[in-house]
Amino acid sequence: MMHQILTGAAVSLLAGVCFADPAFSVTFERTQDRSGVRVTAQFAGDADGTTTVSTVGDWGGVRADPSEFTDIGATAGGSSLAISHGEGCSWTISHAPGADVTLTYVLREPADRQSLGRGHNDYRTRVRPELFQMTGNHGLLYPEHFQDRSTREHRVEWVGFDAVGEHALSSFGPDRVETVEIDGDGFRQGLFIAGRLAYEETTIKGNRVGLVISGDEWGFTPAQFAELTFRIIKTERDFFGDHSDPWYLVSVTPEGRVENGSFSLGGTALTNCFALYCNAGISLDEKNGHVEQIRHVLAHEYFHTWNGVKFRVEGPEGSNYWFSEGFTEWFTRRMLRLAELWDDGAVLRNLNESIAGYDSNARKNAANDQVTSGFWKDPDLSQLPYRRGDLVALCLDEEIRRVSGGNRSLDDAFRDLVTRARGENRMPDRAALMRVFEKETSPEFVARLRACIDEGADPPLPQKLSEFGATLGTSAMQSFDPGFDVTASGEQKRIVGIKAGSGAERAGLRDGMPLRRANIGGGDPGTPPRGTVEVEIDGEWKTIEYEAVGARRDVRAYRR
Numbered sequence: 001m002m003h004q005i006l007t008g009a010a011v012s013l014l015a016g017v018c019f020a021d022p023a024f025s026v027t028f029e030r031t032q033d034r035s036g037v038r039v040t041a042q043f044a045g046d047a048d049g050t051t052t053v054s055t056v057g058d059w060g061g062v063r064a065d066p067s068e069f070t071d072i073g074a075t076a077g078g079s080s081l082a083i084s085h086g087e088g089c090s091w092t093i094s095h096a097p098g099a100d101v102t103l104t105y106v107l108r109e110p111a112d113r114q115s116l117g118r119g120h121n122d123y124r125t126r127v128r129p130e131l132f133q134m135t136g137n138h139g140l141l142y143p144e145h146f147q148d149r150s151t152r153e154h155r156v157e158w159v160g161f162d163a164v165g166e167h168a169l170s171s172f173g174p175d176r177v178e179t180v181e182i183d184g185d186g187f188r189q190g191l192f193i194a195g196r197l198a199y200e201e202t203t204i205k206g207n208r209v210g211l212v213i214s215g216d217e218w219g220f221t222p223a224q225f226a227e228l229t230f231r232i233i234k235t236e237r238d239f240f241g242d243h244s245d246p247w248y249l250v251s252v253t254p255e256g257r258v259e260n261g262s263f264s265l266g267g268t269a270l271t272n273c274f275a276l277y278c279n280a281g282i283s284l285d286e287k288n289g290h291v292e293q294i295r296h297v298l299a300h301e302y303f304h305t306w307n308g309v310k311f312r313v314e315g316p317e318g319s320n321y322w323f324s325e326g327f328t329e330w331f332t333r334r335m336l337r338l339a340e341l342w343d344d345g346a347v348l349r350n351l352n353e354s355i356a357g358y359d360s361n362a363r364k365n366a367a368n369d370q371v372t373s374g375f376w377k378d379p380d381l382s383q384l385p386y387r388r389g390d391l392v393a394l395c396l397d398e399e400i401r402r403v404s405g406g407n408r409s410l411d412d413a414f415r416d417l418v419t420r421a422r423g424e425n426r427m428p429d430r431a432a433l434m435r436v437f438e439k440e441t442s443p444e445f446v447a448r449l450r451a452c453i454d455e456g457a458d459p460p461l462p463q464k465l466s467e468f469g470a471t472l473g474t475s476a477m478q479s480f481d482p483g484f485d486v487t488a489s490g491e492q493k494r495i496v497g498i499k500a501g502s503g504a505e506r507a508g509l510r511d512g513m514p515l516r517r518a519n520i521g522g523g524d525p526g527t528p529p530r531g532t533v534e535v536e537i538d539g540e541w542k543t544i545e546y547e548a549v550g551a552r553r554d555v556r557a558y559r560r
Helices: 008-014 184-188 222-240 290-303 321-338 344-359 368-374 379-403 410-424 430-440 443-455 486-492 503-507
Strands: 003-005 024-030 037-044 050-054 069-076 083-085 090-094 100-107 126-128 131-135 151-159 166-170 177-183 191-204 207-214 247-257 265-270 273-280 470-477 515-521 530-537 540-547 553-559
Touching: 024 191, 069 083, 131 247, 166 207, 177 184, 191 222, 191 247, 207 222, 222 247, 222 290, 222 321, 222 410, 265 290, 273 290, 290 321, 321 344, 321 368, 321 379, 321 410, 344 379, 344 470, 344 553, 368 379, 368 443, 379 410, 379 430, 379 443, 410 430, 430 443, 486 515, 503 530, 503 540
Parallel strands: 024 151, 207 247, 247 273
Antiparallel strands: 003 177, 024 037, 037 100, 050 090, 069 100, 083 090, 126 131, 131 191, 151 177, 166 191, 191 207, 265 273, 470 553, 515 530, 530 540
């Protein structure tokens, strides 16, 4: 990917040329009342005289909202163009064939926007006096005739956002004007962020890495978070021997607050970027338990740079989450171990938590097509590819070590896959991936893995892990269990699906109780997850707290 930072002279020079070159140019400017951000996009219209511009629509489990797009208009040669609203976030512009089109609209955050609730990363566009944050998938109206794999020059410019303490930057660079050669899908997968932000930057082997943090109610300093983040990034780049990215951005955005010891955090990988969303108040103090999960999320999301962005398995959306998410879970532990942030004990603890999560998942034997269709609807199905793929990777790694006499591992096989795909400029499909695994092990072994992935058979966990000297046994544990159907209860604003004998039932929750608020989370390591639920009982709102755990049961676990 070519990345060029424009100088001031280059900016003034571009002002005098036809804006069809670059192919797509976008400017972000805050409105005078600071309630919105004006977006101006310039591009060559389609040769047939009509251009449809749209967002991705459904992305990250969130649907783009047409009400966020206001004051939409288009011109060509100074004359207004006819523009009509289609379905969802889609508008069609009529113009002369191939005309140079200027599209303008104002992004605003709806005053009546409903919260997604705890446990859901809110990827929607944020337009606030102190923060503008947008993924191109949700906020960028992009010409559909550019939505392909063809590489084009794109230009990003920021106007305003220059008060003291403000920064404006994107997946494509930290400066006010940036150009990049990239395809349309990659550009829309970018992050655009501006406002009152803390900013840290470092250079890793000649390449710039930036960190932006919004909000100030954190239990850490920007420098502390930057040190951890940059250490993980360097470790993973060294692992692949890949220091080819001239710019990379990490963003940290507050979402809710730590409550009653429980907290949530998550993130998403974007082009040249990952965006982290977490409760304000989390800390990097080794004693409170937040830091271990923060490390995990950082290492997981950055590993998507290779497993998901630079390398992916072709197939229908969601059908290969077992690989993109599950294998990334397995490699996350390895990266944290290489970075000397986790020792062998922490690695085995996390592995055993993953095994327990699989063993206690009510949908663990669901077929892959069920996972694909229900991923964003059923919490058990949304967790299953992480756990299933993690354990498939574990099985594969141990078998590769056994067959090769300890000379190879899944580390080597995965690095070879990434190198080959980049050299051939072609990504494998599922069948090609399985052929690679067959060469590393055997067709018979891979057939067992296929049964796990496609049909829902249990992964054939190895009895011993040669790298750790650990043996598979059983351990009694209580798994996380809210005790009622949290999703349905949130939708219906009443308690639904109370489980007999659960902590929720023992605490007094009953089906049908009006529900105002529910906060159910994991808390710190070693502390049972707790539920805090506000319900109406006999005409009075009451808060009920309980341990959100199921019955004690035996699960598989590795012990050294």
